[in-house]
Amino acid sequence: MRKRRAFAALLVASGLAIAACGGGDGGGTTGEESGGKSASSDGIVDGGTLHILDVSEGATNLDPQRIYTGADLGFLGSTIQRTLTSYKYAAGVEGSELVADLATDTGTASNDAKTWEFTLRDGVTFEDGSPIECKDIRYGVSRTWASDVTGDEGPLFALSFIDAPEDYPGPFTATEEQQAGFNEAIECSEDGKTITFNLRESVGDFNFTVALLAFGPVPEDQDTGDQYTLKPVSSGPFKIESYEQGKELVMVRNENWNKDSDPIREPHLDKIVWHFGLDETVIDERMIADEGDDQAAIVYGGIQPQNLQTIFGDDKFKDRRTDGFDGFVSYTMVNMKTVNCAEIRRAIWLALDRDALRTAGGGPFTGEYAKGFINPRLGADYEEADLPEGLNEDGTPNVEAAQAEMDKAKANPDCADAYKRATETGLTRDHADSELWQKLIAIWIDSMDKIGIKIIDNPIEPSKYYATINETPGDLMSAGWAADWNNASTVIPPLFIKDGGFAYNYTWEDPEYDAFKALVDEAKVETDREKQGDMWKELNQWLVDRVWNIPGLYTKTQNIVGSRVRNAYQWYQFGWYNVGAIGLTE
């Protein structure tokens, strides 16, 4: 699972994005805007200072083993933290192409993709000039296991791939024996140039896994434990000069970064200043005014809903604004144990006033009605699924069709318990508590009432939302997901396979689960990418037909940059700019 930063995650959890559930979309896409001139490299002059305006009081994390939010992965990966593999510096789908970074190539798999080997480039160094060796990467990855120091904030799923001792507690408290066991799972060659990962299972795209910053190098002798996240040691073209939470973080060029050892990064800037703790209203006003330093500024986070009309209603912002998918799909998770009846699940989808939900959440700018669980961004794996008959494309409810499904459910003896629960006991609707959700829940109750389903509102404290539904899932639960990389292997398995990480809704209770899982397992190991894509498309259709979850929106995000900013394209993989590529005009 790729999470968002705290404020964005809150947005997802609070339902802004998850609000509207549905699939049909008659009008096609409302048109993305990719940023016009600001996304091009026209007129870039090397040098200058880029300003990043941010509402937050500080970076969520700078410790590579703790970073696991899309924007930060791209931002910090392009500036200070190199990894074995990375993504191409390019706009559009091209930007999701895996390329070699610290490694000489994108890795070699052997032993049925259970062993992966990477060779380090010559001349790769940390910011102090010392060489990056295999042991630094091994040490870095090992920190992900140290939940008491790195706080379990990293991509834990990746840990299960590696054949480390079951009880490995991370490098800080490991016994010699445990550490030796770990060092066997990740082997270093004598010369420190080659790193070999021994996996527990076949992972065909493990070379994408190592592009996660959690697989970035950390020099052991400079590790400051919990405080490493304040000043990590850079391996990229920039380094952290100063960082004061609540105020600013300043990055300057890393003199020991060597272009010859890094074929992908092309830094233009001298300096990046990340300003924290700004008022969101003030940020928008400054960006609209575009004065002084703000001409060289980008915004971490989106545009305030009330300013969208100003910015997208006036062509003078044409070359500074972006409007596009952020890679997330929002949906309503349905508990397969308690609502074990496809007819009822479909009835809910049909009867739901998705139009009202989206309008309450902010209208078309919030996103488009999703047609499945795979985001359009996953080009090779994406295809519009066939939606249930009668589902209105404009998002309005179809009570008649829904009632027909309910009648079918009533007649179906297998649905007896679920029908009783839905119409008599009531279904709990779990969501993170927010002002918006007080409106949304009313729409839900109203919609369901029309087909005789009772809804029990269950607001949950936002910061504990996911932990709560993990432990005690309700009947209907809001959620959102984005792929870890450009493969639905990071979407379908975690969302629907038991122990996948984000399947909180007992999918394995469905009688057809085993058949489904067999298909998934087959797709996972398929090495022909095109064929694999077709398999994901089929599985997506299967899921839409069975309505294991109810699709919501392909959520969108809007942003604006200063008039001197160039190369501010949305980096496909991360849902934000490729900050390391940004340059400024004179």
Added chain:
Amino acid sequence: MIYFVIRRLLFAVVLLFVVSFFTYVLFTALPTNPAALTCGKNCTPEVIARNEVRLGYDQPIHVQYGRFLKGIFAGRTYGPEGASVHCPAPALGYSFEYHECVTDLITRTFPVTLSVAIGAFVLWMGIGVGLGTLAALRRGRWQDRFATTFSVVGISLPTFFFALLAILVIVIWGGLLDFPQYTGFTENPIKWFSGLLLPWATLAILSASTYVRLTRNGILEVMNEEFVRLGLAKGVKRRTLIIKYVMRAAMVPIVTIAGLDFAALLGGAVITESVFNLPGMGKLSIRAVTDSDLPVLVATTLVAAVLIVVANAVVDILYGFLDPRVREKV
């Protein structure tokens, strides 16, 4: 007098212990599990339980408080063995949100708040007392009416509204000042000054309104005092009379109120710091609230409480120095 000072200080120390205990207990007794905040979203109950033991949250509250106190005097080590972090005395805790010792956070944010407070204080006392005096001396004339209007308008403007308006008009539209940003005084005094101008003005307008009224009414009251007329009858010059007789008497209550207001401001001007993006104690505490960052919350509350207690003691003692009548009685 010396006994008075000693007694007052002793009382303050006792009060501090009481305040610190209740602050600690109050926040620790909150329903949020402090250990849950030390790990991220993937937190499992086992990890939380482990952290609970590690951080000592499984201990009875008096033991926790005892450790907290001990940390203040002797320093404390946080985090797991092998990757622990030591905070030297006075250790007020370790923030797993900031990854810093809380004492460091406070010593870093306090100068910001102090800068905000001092400037605002000078400005508001200047405007408040100046305008109030003018209004009293020109009672009933346009100066008086201006001061009264200022006072009413200033007091009814919400801080955040005035702050945003000031930013919009002066910075964004007018381009007269750079966007307010905190620069250390030692770093660049001119930037320090220009960056804090708007925050000072925002805070000063509100408080000055109160002090205009306080000063005006205080002076008018003192002017009717017999001793002022005696001064006049002695042949004292008008300026001497106003300073030595009127202001001297009128300022005593104002100074004491101002002392407490100043201390409250030192606890952090939450709204002003947030709107103007000043990394001070106010912002630190508000972030601690939203993040449920308990150690920071306890520490900032405690520091604010300490400031108030100290200010109270200082004001009481000061009052003794300022007014000979009080000095004798105590």
Added chain:
Amino acid sequence: MSTPLISIRDLHVSFHTQDGVVKAVDGVSFDVMPGETLGIVGESGSGKSVTANAIMRLNFGTQVDVSGEIIMNGKNLLEVDDDELRTLRGRQMAMVFQDPLTALNPFYTVGNQIAEAYLIHHPKATKSEVREIVLNAMVKVGIPEPTKRMDSYPHEFSGGMRQRIVIAIALVNNPQLLIADEPTTALDVTVQAQILELIGTLQEEYGSAVMLITHDLGVIAETADRVMVMYAGHAVELANVDELFETPTHPYTVGLLGSVHSLDDSSRGALQTISGTPPSLINLPTGCAFHPRCRFELGENSLCRTEAPQLHAVGKSRSACHLPESQLLQIGAKGGV
């Protein structure tokens, strides 16, 4: 008769309040002779204190109109500029206030305050000189252990002692005129006598004239040479003290005397009071301000109701009453028939 020390002519003092214009003093004229004690007596609100303050021009901080003439040493005090006024205040004329508890500045030592009074008018005096003067002044007003007490603050003294300090401040520059505004009203009876005695003694020693303002006829009888009786901003009678008590020549004075329980003159017998209440100074009755309360009032359409009476000679005194002289000389003598 020698030249007056100070001559007040047609003094008007009015205050502007929210309710209207208060005519606190409405055309008062009198002289104070060098060395004499002039008593000014009247009920509260009769304008006696306002008259005293007007002479010192102590209308600081209030909106007030003062007109007429206050001539001292050939100068009209109402016309001199602030600088000159300051040289007169405290130097040629000084004032003792009613309440010694509030009259001293609580923030400075009494020594400091006495010294200040001297220094204002003797700016070149050396420290030791001033100290000598202060100690002397304190000795003269009868403060024990002056060297020790000069560094004390006002609140450390009793009311009587404080009034002595106020007197010390007033007399430290040897003024020609001392205005004492109810100097004993706030004090214990025993202390009252001491203070009056002190004022008397010092007056003799310095040769100052004293304007003693009081509502207490007993005080007047003991200390004054001449007496001016005031009612509603007007002087209604001006007489030597003996004449006033023997033969009051104004119905108001008669009533006032009647309201004093007098032990030494049984002929006046029972306590009499003046019926009615003092008039509002914003809306004074037409004609004689006293006529609504006057037992001898001449009736409708009489002068009493249409014309304000002026002070004129009645016997040895001067009275402002429309009644015929013969009748006026009788009302007092007969104790108010």
